[in-house]
Amino acid sequence: MTPQESRCPADVREPLSVLLASDSFKGSASSREIEDLLEQGVRRVVSDCTVLKFPIADGGEGTVEAVISACGGEIREATVRGPLGDDVTAQYGLLPDGKTAVLEMAQSSGITLIDQNRDNALLASTFGVGQMVLDAIDAGARRIYIGLGGSATSDGGTGMAKALGVRFRNIDGNDISCGLGGLRNLATIDLSGLDPRVTATEFVALTDVTNPLVGTNGAVRVYGPQKGIIRDEIEALDEDMQHYANMLASDCGVDVGHLPGAGAAGGLGAALVAFCNARISSGIETVLDLIGLERVMDSVDLVITGEGRMDSQSANGKAPVGVAQRAKKYGKPVVAVVGGRADDLGEVYDMGIDLVLSSVPTAMSLDECLARTDINIPIAGETAMRAFLFGR
Structure with missing residues (x-):
């Protein structure tokens, strides 16, 4: 034997x-x-x-590796702003067709990039995500999958939108400050500078959560504390996020306050829907489809x-x-x-x-x-x- x-x-x-x-x-x-x-x-x-x-992967860490490993393509790098403005090197995948990109927002705006405390939680921005999007578009992408897991941010995706050309102004006409802390001063949203290539690109937001932007199960109340937000401030900050949702409805004509998944990545899901006409999709289901597991x-x-x-x-x-x-x-x-x-x-x-x-x-x-x-x-x-x- x-x-x-x-x-x-x-x-x-x-x-x-x-x-x-x-x-x-x-x-x-x-x-x-x-x-x-x-x-x-x-x-x-x-x-x-x-x-x-x-x-x-389900839209968080490892999503790019999973898709590129199964589908082929290349890993690209871009130098973008981290959550607090420092330069970071972010990787994303470009599939063999040259027109499909896979991004992880955590590469530029992830919770592992900064300490979790009150000040950082209020300042953290998704600006680097927008820079990654532009780099992918420059590389030829016309369909972009963005994994929303592992975020350090709660800015409602305003940082990403700023990088794409959207202006968020206060009552004096000046740009509001970065991060969640700036939302309460938001008076107008100006879409006139939005990069026109964004509207010609298909966006799919990948997430494993269904939290809305605001309310009891919203981005601030559920995920804010783990990012450093003080519990005594949660109610007021959720009201600021509600104000942002109201502005999206009035200035952009998009009601995302209670949309399932809009609260993913501190509200980045909401911004992707409002400014990029994104479709929010189950991260794992989309990844399994992309890699062809069933074959x-x-x-x-x-x-x-x-x-x-x-x-x-x-x-x-x-x-x-x-x-x-x-x-x-x-x-x-x-x-x-x-x-x-x-x-x-x-x-x-x-x-x-x-x-x-x-x-x-x-x-x-x-x-x-x-x-x-x-x-x-x-x-x-x-x-x-x-x-x-x-x-x-």
Whole structure:
């Protein structure tokens, strides 16, 4: 008996095919790195199986890599303004057709680029996002997908719009200050300087949230505190955002205050709709369509997906559930490997995931978990494969 045969049930003889489609484990490893580690574990059990790897993302970190990896094209760089005005180098993808670009707003305006405190939260701007858009248009893009995850900003997308030529003026006719802090002084919105190429470009905003711009579930109330906004100021700042929404309605003829997804990325979703006529779309569904995940689904025996933490929110537009729903159309079993999990995952199981495996084999600190990623993930991949074979 060979070593391979000793690991596998005696009735397993035909080559197996496994699809790996995991999101990144934020702070630990990228989607591609996680899949490489899962493959190590899978091959400990069935060394000669076919392993297909599709890096995925839901509009946040890794979206550009996922799409370019699957579709081809090139990664381009642009020097743009960061959230507080300092220069940053932002990357985006240009697909082989030369007319389709994929951007992550976090590349220029992400929460990892600045400290989270009150002053930064009020000043942070999406101006760099607009610069990325213009760079992509200069490169020939006429369709632009923009991932809205991981933002440091709550400026309602006014910074992006400024970069595209829109003017936001106070009662004296001067430009309002950058960031959320300037919105309460907004008196008029002037679209006359908007780059005409914007209206000739198709925009799709990718998000995994459905929050509106204002109100109880709006951008400021839900996401403001994690960006540094003081809770005592939230009500007043939400009123400022409501004022901005009213101005969009009166000056631009677009009512986005309660539009699902308009509150994504601190209101960048609203600005993309108002100034770029964007369509707000599920990030994971759009990415899965772009990378063509379903073209291989019929040929695989097992699907392994994953994310850093799985909880009830994972059932609402997160990457693993998006993968699972595609897999279930073809009757494929789905295992999710996660870094952490909630006690109750009933909603996730209801959405098509068959088994959730924690990659943490024993009690350990967060630092220990991060340090052992290259050990823990292969173990979880091995366990997923053995569970699948046991079920057969």
